[in-house]
Amino acid sequence: AAGVIQSPRHLIKEKRETATLKCYPIPRxxxxxxxxxxxxxxxxxxxxxxxxxxxxxxxxxDRFSAQQFxxxxxxxNMSSLELGDSALYFCASSAKYRDPTREQYFGPGTRLTxx
Amino acid sequence: xxxxxxxxxxxxxxxxxxxxxxxxxxxSAIYNLQWFRQDPxxxxxxxxLIQSSQREQTSGRLNASLDKSxxxxxxxxxxxxxxxxxxxxxxxxxxxxxxNLFFGTGTRLTxxP
Numbered sequence: 001a002a003g004v005i006q007s008p009r010h011l012i013k014e015k016r017e018t019a020t021l022k023c024y025p026i027p028r029x030x031x032x033x034x035x036x037x038x039x040x041x042x043x044x045x046x047x048x049x050x051x052x053x054x055x056x057x058x059x060x061x062d063r064f065s066a067q068q069f070x071x072x073x074x075x076x077n078m079s080s081l082e083l084g085d086s087a088l089y090f091c092a093s094s095a096k097y098r099d100p101t102r103e104q105y106f107g108p109g110t111r112l113t114x115x
Numbered sequence: 116x117x118x119x120x121x122x123x124x125x126x127x128x129x130x131x132x133x134x135x136x137x138x139x140x141x142x143s144a145i146y147n148l149q150w151f152r153q154d155p156x157x158x159x160x161x162x163x164l165i166q167s168s169q170r171e172q173t174s175g176r177l178n179a180s181l182d183k184s185x186x187x188x189x190x191x192x193x194x195x196x197x198x199x200x201x202x203x204x205x206x207x208x209x210x211x212x213x214x215n216l217f218f219g220t221g222t223r224l225t226x227x228p
Contacts, residue, residue: 031213031214045216048213048215056215057210092216096180096214102146102208103161103164
């Protein structure tokens with residue numbers, strides 16, 4: 001079965017640079033979620049999209065923005081990168097209203113290192 | 116705001132032992148609860164999902180229970196194996212809102228051969 005795809009898997013950037021992370025949800029899933037997991041921490045919710053509209057916002061810095069496109073893939077854009085942005089970034093998808101369990105399926109993550 | 120706590124933070128057991136991991140949450144109005152496994156530096160592997168109307172779910176040597184009214188869940192691992200060594204995370208979604216998950220702090224399990 002198809003899973004959530006994230007690219008790139010690893011990314012190294014310098015401070016003040018910009019990074020773009022991509023997420024391709026499971027086909028026919030209508031909702032995408034982004035989470036950030038810092039070293040030794042639990043994942044924190046950043047932002048979600050339902051049917052290409054922003055659905056909810058968590059602890060996402062103003063330097064970050066995200067969107068979901070017509071093909072349902074999503075991109076997380078991160079500008080003015082700081083050392084503290086180094087983390088694992090997970091994308092998850094769900095068929096929020098078609099699946100009564102609303103289970104979220106996670107991608108393998110993108111490891112961002114800011115130097 | 117939903118707070119999710121896991122106890123203990125770390126656990127070390129000899130191979131073959133049965134063990135219980137605990138998860139507690141402050142807002143009992145949850146929609147579902149998921150247990151995940153995470154190996155160091157790796158992604159999240161979903162183990163079990165319990166809907167708020169359910170009391171338990173089983174998969175192989177794993178059994179998860181849910182007591183929504185008291186805000187608790189347990190993950191029971193039978194006959195532990197060294198390959199079970201990982202961090203176990205529980206996460207809950209709320210009945211209201213956009214279904215994002217609130218994660219616990221995790222329990223790091225080491226199974227000693």
